[in-house]
Amino acid sequence: MHQTFNAALEINLLHANQAGADHNRSHFDEWGITCFNVMSSPGAGKTVLLERSLATLGAQFKIAVIEGDMTTELDADRLRQYGVPVIAINTGRSCHLDSKMVAGGIHRLAHEYNPREFELVIVENVGNLVCPAEFEVGEHAKIALLSITEGEDKPLKYPIMFQAADCLLITKMDLAPYLEVDINQIVANVRQINPYVTIIPVSAKTGEGLETWFEWVRRQIHQKSEHQLPLSISCANQ
Amino acid sequence: MHETDMTKALIMTVKDWWLAQPDKPQVSQVHLTVGKFTCVEPASLEFAFQVQTRHTFLANAELIIRETPLIAFCHPCQQEYRPEIGIQYACPICHSPMEDIRSGRELKIDRIEYNSQVESYYAPNL
Numbered sequence: 236m237h238q239t240f241n242a243a244l245e246i247n248l249l250h251a252n253q254a255g256a257d258h259n260r261s262h263f264d265e266w267g268i269t270c271f272n273v274m275s276s277p278g279a280g281k282t283v284l285l286e287r288s289l290a291t292l293g294a295q296f297k298i299a300v301i302e303g304d305m306t307t308e309l310d311a312d313r314l315r316q317y318g319v320p321v322i323a324i325n326t327g328r329s330c331h332l333d334s335k336m337v338a339g340g341i342h343r344l345a346h347e348y349n350p351r352e353f354e355l356v357i358v359e360n361v362g363n364l365v366c367p368a369e370f371e372v373g374e375h376a377k378i379a380l381l382s383i384t385e386g387e388d389k390p391l392k393y394p395i396m397f398q399a400a401d402c403l404l405i406t407k408m409d410l411a412p413y414l415e416v417d418i419n420q421i422v423a424n425v426r427q428i429n430p431y432v433t434i435i436p437v438s439a440k441t442g443e444g445l446e447t448w449f450e451w452v453r454r455q456i457h458q459k460s461e462h463q464l465p466l467s468i469s470c471a472n473q
Numbered sequence: 474m475h476e477t478d479m480t481k482a483l484i485m486t487v488k489d490w491w492l493a494q495p496d497k498p499q500v501s502q503v504h505l506t507v508g509k510f511t512c513v514e515p516a517s518l519e520f521a522f523q524v525q526t527r528h529t530f531l532a533n534a535e536l537i538i539r540e541t542p543l544i545a546f547c548h549p550c551q552q553e554y555r556p557e558i559g560i561q562y563a564c565p566i567c568h569s570p571m572e573d574i575r576s577g578r579e580l581k582i583d584r585i586e587y588n589s590q591v592e593s594y595y596a597p598n599l
Contacts, residue, residue, distance in 0.1 A: 237589065238588070239588055240588075241584050241585070241586055242490065242584060242587065244487075244582045244583065245583065247580060247581055248505070248580040249482065249580055251482055252482070329475075329478065368512060369475065369513075391560065392559055394562060395511070427571060428570065428571055
């Protein structure tokens with residue numbers, strides 16, 4: 236005869252991704268690397284921010300980039316001009332990088348270079364304000380970008396991304412005079428969800444705020460090398 | 474459409490469990506808890522589940538999703554409140570930021586319901 240049974244699983248849907256992210260982070264820790272996960276909607280200015288960052292910080296630190304893109308290597312090619320290793324990952328139809336994809340990038344980095352030489356690995360995620368926030372890749376800090384052209388309401392509409400961020404860059408500040416956007420309202424909306432996030436208004440075009448951003452990056456790298464511990468442990472999902 | 478990836482993860486987890494069962498039982502229901510404060514849309518999960526389980530061991534299984542509301546705890550006020558997603562997350566009374574989320578971030582496979590052949594000698598009372 237047939238009987239109905241129950242099996243309690245109590246397993247997080249993302250547990251496989253989380254385990255992969257922890258594994259990636261353990262590699263970074265072992266090699267003394269700080270890893271950032273840079274996320275934003277498409278066109279917020281991630282790649283140009285990285286260009287400016289590589290141009291300045293590339294002289295001080297050994298940096299590598301893991302570049303996620305759905306289809307092309309256009310962004311990866313832009314960043315390669317700064318003389319740093321750029322490992323391109325095409326996600327195909329997937330709207331975010333997951334820990335397994337980034338693991339592939341880490342293995343390529345370890346295979347082609349001596350990973351212990353690197354101090355910073357920047358993962359540039361796929362442009363998307365929703366999905367990347369749920370998938371950790373093994374980063375020590377999450378960097379979110381919000382361009383002022385996107386408006387004040389985005390932190391309210393896409394709260395998970397802003398809640399998870401350790402640092403928020405409000406980009407394209409040079410356009411502020413041409414827009415009716417209230418930056419104080421953006422900040423207030425973010426603070427409702429994440430009172431501790433570091434918020435830095437920047438313009439890659441004029442250079443406004445970039446030194447503050449570079450200083451934040453330097454501090455993360457130095458703290459990491461002093462403590463050899465993860466800077467922040469994200470516990471987004473139980 | 475990250476629900477597609479999440480459904481793959483869901484199916485793989487259930488499959489691991491299923492393969493570990495000696496009699497490979499018929500799974501009838503998979504129960505999930507999905508919080509309102511996640512990037513997951515239950516209808517998309519259900520659609521992805523239907524499509525991805527076709528012609529598999531889960532072909533006849535039903536996906537049952539329990540949604541949990543977003544509930545935060547305000548420490549200054551010492552009480553829970555329900556932030557309005559998309560409108561206001563801070564405490565409606567003292568306007569402290571939403572810091573302590575008590576419900577709404579769940580993404581969990583709770584349990585599996587399955588039918589199994591029971592040999593009569595295991596059930597002497599029947």
